[in-house]
Amino acid sequence: MASSALWPEIIVELTFSLTPDLMLVMKFGGTSVANAGAIRQLISIVREKNNPRMLVVVSAMSKVTDLLISLYQQAAGHDAAYLDLITQLEAKHMEAIEDLVPMSQQIEIKGRIKMIFRELEDVCRGIYLLDELSDNTKARVMAYGERLSSAIVSVAFQHHGLPNTLVDSRDYIITDTTYLNAKVNLKATYAQMQDLPQVELIVAPGFISRSADGKTTVLGRGGSDYTASLYAAALQAEALEIWSDVDGMYTTDPRKAAAAYSIEELSYEEAMELAYFGAKVLYPPTIAPLVSAKIPLVLKNTFNPSHKGTLITANPAPSQQNVKGISCIDHIAVLTVSGSGMVGVPGVAMRLFKAVALECINIYFITQSSSEQSITIGLAEAEGEKAVQAISQEFSDDISQGLLNPVSLETPMSIVALVGNGMIQQPGIAGKAFSLLGDHQINIRAIAQGATERIISVVLNTNDAHRAVNLLHDCFFVSTPEPSAATLA
Numbered sequence: 001m002a003s004s005a006l007w008p009e010i011i012v013e014l015t016f017s018l019t020p021d022l023m024l025v026m027k028f029g030g031t032s033v034a035n036a037g038a039i040r041q042l043i044s045i046v047r048e049k050n051n052p053r054m055l056v057v058v059s060a061m062s063k064v065t066d067l068l069i070s071l072y073q074q075a076a077g078h079d080a081a082y083l084d085l086i087t088q089l090e091a092k093h094m095e096a097i098e099d100l101v102p103m104s105q106q107i108e109i110k111g112r113i114k115m116i117f118r119e120l121e122d123v124c125r126g127i128y129l130l131d132e133l134s135d136n137t138k139a140r141v142m143a144y145g146e147r148l149s150s151a152i153v154s155v156a157f158q159h160h161g162l163p164n165t166l167v168d169s170r171d172y173i174i175t176d177t178t179y180l181n182a183k184v185n186l187k188a189t190y191a192q193m194q195d196l197p198q199v200e201l202i203v204a205p206g207f208i209s210r211s212a213d214g215k216t217t218v219l220g221r222g223g224s225d226y227t228a229s230l231y232a233a234a235l236q237a238e239a240l241e242i243w244s245d246v247d248g249m250y251t252t253d254p255r256k257a258a259a260a261y262s263i264e265e266l267s268y269e270e271a272m273e274l275a276y277f278g279a280k281v282l283y284p285p286t287i288a289p290l291v292s293a294k295i296p297l298v299l300k301n302t303f304n305p306s307h308k309g310t311l312i313t314a315n316p317a318p319s320q321q322n323v324k325g326i327s328c329i330d331h332i333a334v335l336t337v338s339g340s341g342m343v344g345v346p347g348v349a350m351r352l353f354k355a356v357a358l359e360c361i362n363i364y365f366i367t368q369s370s371s372e373q374s375i376t377i378g379l380a381e382a383e384g385e386k387a388v389q390a391i392s393q394e395f396s397d398d399i400s401q402g403l404l405n406p407v408s409l410e411t412p413m414s415i416v417a418l419v420g421n422g423m424i425q426q427p428g429i430a431g432k433a434f435s436l437l438g439d440h441q442i443n444i445r446a447i448a449q450g451a452t453e454r455i456i457s458v459v460l461n462t463n464d465a466h467r468a469v470n471l472l473h474d475c476f477f478v479s480t481p482e483p484s485a486a487t488l489a
């Protein structure tokens, strides 16, 4: 009779053997397919897996999506240099093929890639000649990046002993017609995904999708993570692995704080908050499909695969850290509606949010002064002016009668967020953070604590953001918080 200590292994073994077709979904981001060397690393990682069924989602080669955006902007701006950019992009992809595939086997894939580039050239010529650049066209051009990279990775797998089937995610992910940030129709998508080929290895492009009327859409910048979690949820995968160029989710952006280090485990909610407030390593909508399907997510480093990365699940191991991570999101605008005419007048907030909602503007935070004399909202800087116009229009009578002040807009602002389940019911963390910033002459423009207490966010001038992140990181994560050079900068 096996001892109880063995039971978990036996149960896992039994479960696995009962469901032999458990799928592993892996997603490799732009840095992991940046060039032939990165793709060879990706291949070695996939080849070492022994899962009976795998689905690999890939993003466009690093920076290619940005270049495709420049491409359609140049074409729309009647800048004939767009043709040079297409030549540059084609050479980049051909170089990867020549480095990955034996010369004798290059003809077919090169022919396919050339056809895709001729199609891209025709679309750009249309933009150039017709002066047409709708969101539909922008999405169509942006989608070429993943179409190209997935075709190249599929052929590279083939020639490195990994037979596979290349699919087009536009055949499986059905969305609305918000072309550049498409909303996924989960029911239709999960139903479509049941028709995926029953093969050992599938390669799929991330980021791209299709509206019900057949137009190409994209899931928003960084959206390949979400592509992968949709596949994982629809196929009830045993796990989702997201591979990038860092050892998982760090205590803050390692580019902003040298002392940042990889977090071992996070809850779904903590990961979602950290991602929402700036941790670019994970695209925020990625988490939701995994939560309902109870699928663990592991963030790994393509260039350091032996590092265990970050495990994200419903019940992470208990941690001594009350604050698990610090995120920062820049390019925020702070918009304020204020005036004595607001006090005691019901419906002001509803009118404010309706005006913003009609413009499809996302709100990052809301704060209201206790005197009810002002409401402040945080939104993306790029949507600031549109929001000011919409709200000024909504309250034009109140403003002209002097009941409300003209709508104010402050930029550039940043949101710095402290995230951690351990903050719940833990008094003193907010006070410690605020006094630390105050002691270093950093003005806090607004404070927002989520209803769950799992997050405390402060709004401050972007010029102070880098110092604030390092101060807070030194305070909550560095045992001997000697201010780092960045902090003192």
Ligand SMILES: Nc1ncnc2c1ncn2[C@@H]1O[C@H](COP(=O)(O)OP(=O)(O)O)[C@@H](O)[C@H]1O
Pocket: 028, 029, 030, 031, 032, 222, 243, 244, 245, 246, 248, 249, 250, 251, 252, 253, 254, 255, 274, 278, 279, 280, 281, 282, 325
């Ligand atoms: N809290 C964080 N933890 C880890 N990486 C972060 C965090 N915040 C921002 N980043 C940045 O996210 C980058 C990885 O995301 P991304 O550039 O999208 O990779 P990929 O293109 O491979 O998907 C890292 O290089 C890192 O600089």
Ligand SMILES: N[C@@H](CC(=O)OP(=O)(O)O)C(=O)O
Pocket: 028, 029, 030, 031, 059, 060, 065, 066, 145, 206, 207, 220, 221, 222, 223, 224, 225
């Ligand atoms: N290539 C798309 C989608 C994406 O998710 O890319 P990455 O995995 O490199 O963040 C973008 O740049 O937005």
